[in-house]
Amino acid sequence: MTSPAAFAATAVLLADPARAAMLTALLSGEALTAGELARVAGIGAPAASAHLGRLVEGGLIAVHPQGRHRYHRLASEEVAAMLETLGGLTEAVSPARRWPHGEAFRTARLCYDHLAGRLGVALHAGLTGRSWIAPTAGGWVVTAAGEVGLAAMGVDLDAARAARRFACDCMDWSERRAHLAGGLGREIAACCLRRHWLTRIPAEREGDPLARRRLRLTPEGARRLGEALGIAA
């Protein structure tokens, strides 16, 4: 545990509407430029620059300069997990202030680089229920059965193992249950998108910080995931 002061220092970064909008937008897993983030937050370039500087300083986001552009993304899956949980808390504390697109959002969405929502939780339950993954200290490992099953699905397990964390839990705010994060969660999501089992739902209006996080399960995807892991649409 960190000291309460350090605790608060991190929370300060989340406590501004403009920064919250930026972080929410980055929760799609994409890297966005400073200008895009300024538009999402509804502020000018100077203010956005100051906010981004503080977020980088605080270790919440990382910068990747490319020519004239500076791309920003969340620094780690820990940050994504934090944002998910804080969203859930806000939901629990003031349910009246719900986001209009909330319901569709609960079905299937991206949480940084892995799957969340009812689909993400069902995936987690399917993997543990069929013993494709087994608990270990600080996370999960793949069993022999899981090795076969995931490879058959087309998941790149080597890429997953190259990640800093292979597999760990991430709290799902809408389901109040854990879904799967880490390299394995990322590769499963990538596999589903690559094979068009899942598709992104395009944004309806400019500047929606939740845009591009929404996902839709295709008929093909429903069939394949149902066969492999017993996941119902």
Add this chain to the structure above:
Amino acid sequence: MTSPAAFAATAVLLADPARAAMLTALLSGEALTAGELARVAGIGAPAASAHLGRLVEGGLIAVHPQGRHRYHRLASEEVAAMLETLGGLTEAVSPARRWPHGEAFRTARLCYDHLAGRLGVALHAGLTGRSWIAPTAGGWVVTAAGEVGLAAMGVDLDAARAARRFACDCMDWSERRAHLAGGLGREIAACCLRRHWLTRIPAEREGDPLARRRLRLTPEGARRLGEALGIAA
């Protein structure tokens, strides 16, 4: 998901050192008076009163007046889960600022009203691994085997079922895995404390916001939990 503005409004409440100290102290599950919380936060009574008013207003804590005293406690387990996760984020983002008592803290501690740390995660793994609990929409239910096993341990399942949530996951920041919250988590912790399988470790110095959250497994507890659920000390 809530709107980023609402999101930030909640985060503001966590973003002050004094409020963070208060919330950290309340994470022991105890109800504390305004005066005690003022001392924990290192501020005067007027400032503490203002902070507590905002925390109540924001739905993070609840008040129980008793005579001249006003007892404050965390409003819900959602709040506790949030604080756990935010603590983990801070840990991940700035490991250098670690709390001195961190290591002992990771072994076994209270998270609001249930068990956390390595012990809490091992409990969760034991319950799922032996299929004493099974996943359901938004949480967990007890299986027939679990009904028998938990009753034999002395857990009051009726009391657990009376809670708003019977069993759900709560992210453990130190293990990066879920531990068990909800009525069942609370009753299991209560059972372990009642039967002296776990004991609280007294605070070393006044005003430590982490005091009374630390737990120690007794030899008896290690034996009983090992027999019932395969949990190693």
Add this chain to the structure above:
DNA sequence: CCTGTCCTTCGCCCGGCGGCGAAGCGCCGA
């Protein structure tokens, strides 16, 4: 009823933070 205690409300000051416009810097393309 009076006193002490606990807590809140009020009034005040100050520091910090968020916003913008203007100017400066760096990179791309012609």
Add this chain to the structure above:
DNA sequence: TCGGCGCTTCGCCGCCGGGCGAAGGACAGG
């Protein structure tokens, strides 16, 4: 080499929030 563009830095202002001291209710005990 020279605009154009993206982003940052600088200077400035306004405001909100946190702190305290003093005063004002509420409650227990004699």
